[in-house]
Amino acid sequence: MHQSNTHSPEVTFHHAPAGDEQVKRIIRTTVILSVITLIELALGFTIYFLHKSADYSHFLVLFIKGVIVILSLAKAFYIVGVFMHLGDEVRNLIMTIVVPLLLFTWFIAAFLIDGNSWLNLRNTDAGHRPYNKEQQQVVPKDAKKPGVE
Numbered sequence: 196m197h198q199s200n201t202h203s204p205e206v207t208f209h210h211a212p213a214g215d216e217q218v219k220r221i222i223r224t225t226v227i228l229s230v231i232t233l234i235e236l237a238l239g240f241t242i243y244f245l246h247k248s249a250d251y252s253h254f255l256v257l258f259i260k261g262v263i264v265i266l267s268l269a270k271a272f273y274i275v276g277v278f279m280h281l282g283d284e285v286r287n288l289i290m291t292i293v294v295p296l297l298l299f300t301w302f303i304a305a306f307l308i309d310g311n312s313w314l315n316l317r318n319t320d321a322g323h324r325p326y327n328k329e330q331q332q333v334v335p336k337d338a339k340k341p342g343v344e
Contacts, residue, residue, distance in 0.1 A: 220277075224273075224277050224278075227273065228270060228273065228274070231266050231269065231270050232270070234266060235263050235266050235267065238259050238262060238263050238266075239263065241259060242256055242259050242260065245259075
């Protein structure tokens with residue numbers, strides 16, 4: 196068989212140069228993500244120095260860790276919205292992605308909490324009478340069993 200030397204033309208799309216609006220959006224995104232990252236870093240150093248002090252508040256450390264988690268989630272949603280263009284989509288498509296993600300996160304948290312609860316109950320023998328040596332009856336070796344003469 197004879198092969199034809201005709202080539203199909205290559206399909207390419209030429210991108211238009213970035214306009215002022217796109218440049219402003221890129222700069223705004225960079226500034227927002229940088230500020231959130233600097234706040235997270237400052238909070239992390241705060242936790243580090245709190246742990247070094249002799250009398251630090253455990254509640255304050257947990258609160259700061261919660262703030263860091265919330266800021267990280269905000270950053271993640273912002274990155275998905277801007278760089279993955281999810282923010283430009285219709286609401287139904289956004290909900291199709293976000294709702295299963297939130298349910299999946301909830302399932303993981305629920306299973307971890309339930310597993311930790313089960314482990315704590317198992318390690319403490321919850322539901323069983325605690326062993327107390329003082330209440331233990333000492334039976335002499337020569338004692339007879341009940342009902343045997």
